[in-house]
């Protein structure tokens with residue numbers, strides 16, 4: 001089997017590794033537009049359940065990733081009324097995007113797969129002699145755009161504005177802080193990916209974006225506003241930028257996952273809200289789903305691609321619903337800023353409708369205990 005993979009992100013590299021290590025494909029071409037070692041963003045989170053599932057599929061790769069991960073067990077959640085340190089049993093860990101890509105590329109090399117950098121693809125015609133062409137090229141996928149109608153691409157309405165910064169700070173605890181600030185409401189989510197480096201996601205709803213005049217500011221002014229608003233937390237440590245442009249989140253989904261021999265994985269196929277912290281996990285799980293399907297029917301590609309979609313769709317449908325609910329919760333968080341803190345966190349935990357009381361007990365026992373004590 002000859003497989004061409006457009007993109008060199010987590011989904012692309014993990015797919016290449018699985019196809020090669022299992023002997024499914026003899027020829028694998030990976031084409032990435034960025035130079036080697038170039039990356040945007042800072043650390044991304046991988047949930048504990050994802051580590052287990054992906055580790056079962058490829059223990060060697062996952063062990064190498066785990067070595068680079070920084071594990072989390074708690075975070076402080078705050079609104080206008082107070083704060084609470086949430087201790088969780090299954091939060092997982094964070095890793096720099098560069099480390100994920102470096103580990104996966106190293107594994108590719110060990111398996112004899114070459115990743116071709118600085119190869120931006122705009123025309124797919126040159127890959128017509130490949131058995132499968134995979135669009136692993138992220139949210140602005142050219143593979144998807146080339147067949148948008150056939151894929152049945154849909155976009156969810158725009159949500160909050162957000163940005164991704166880094167911060168070098170010691171003696172800090174992971175946190176999710178929502179607060180009123182001047183005539184708007186703003187939030188930060190920050191978590192470590194090394195002992196003293198932090199990913200910081202800044203976010204605000206559409207109304208606050210205009211009320212605070214963010215639409216008329218430069219990125220430097222927007223950063224200064226957040227640094228001032230959260231001065232008590234970061235104590236003057238500046239946010240570090242790396243392609244830190246503000247964007248308005250839009251979810252993406254596709255009715256069909258393949259068109260002919262062209263198939264989508266990861267953010268190209270489906271974009272979950274980053275508040276679910278699962279984009280990298282989903283991207284790698286798609287790679288696993290596609291690798292499984294191709295391994296099961298190597299001589300019947302249409303059947304393999306149909307199986308990939310059929311097996312993967314139910315899980316994605318649940319996540320799409322979760323994304324819409326989470327987006328909605330975040331878009332209306334300003335209405336909840338004065339809620340008693342425990343009630344607020346309960347609402348946050350159940351924002352996707354998937355945290356019944358028994359699961360809360362298991363996932364966040366100290367919150368469940370505090371809620372029970374309050375009732376008593």
Ligand SMILES: Cc1cc2nc3c(=O)[nH]c(=O)nc-3n(C[C@H](O)[C@H](O)[C@H](O)COP(=O)(O)OP(=O)(O)OC[C@H]3O[C@@H](n4cnc5c(N)ncnc54)[C@H](O)[C@@H]3O)c2cc1C
Pocket residue numbers: 006007008009010011012031032033034043044045046119120121122136137138139140141142162163164201265266267268274277278279280281282283
């Ligand atoms: C603010 C923010 C916070 C996030 N936090 C988390 C988190 O905590 N946990 C988490 O799991 N995920 C998080 N994510 C999401 C995560 O980054 C993505 O979901 C994940 O990287 C998707 O992987 P992918 O391989 O599908 O696509 P990408 O990682 O986007 O990779 C696509 C690759 O394709 C290349 N490419 C694109 N077009 C072309 C072309 N035409 N030719 C050649 N190459 C091309 C790109 O350069 C890129 O390297 C976050 C995202 C954002 C924006």
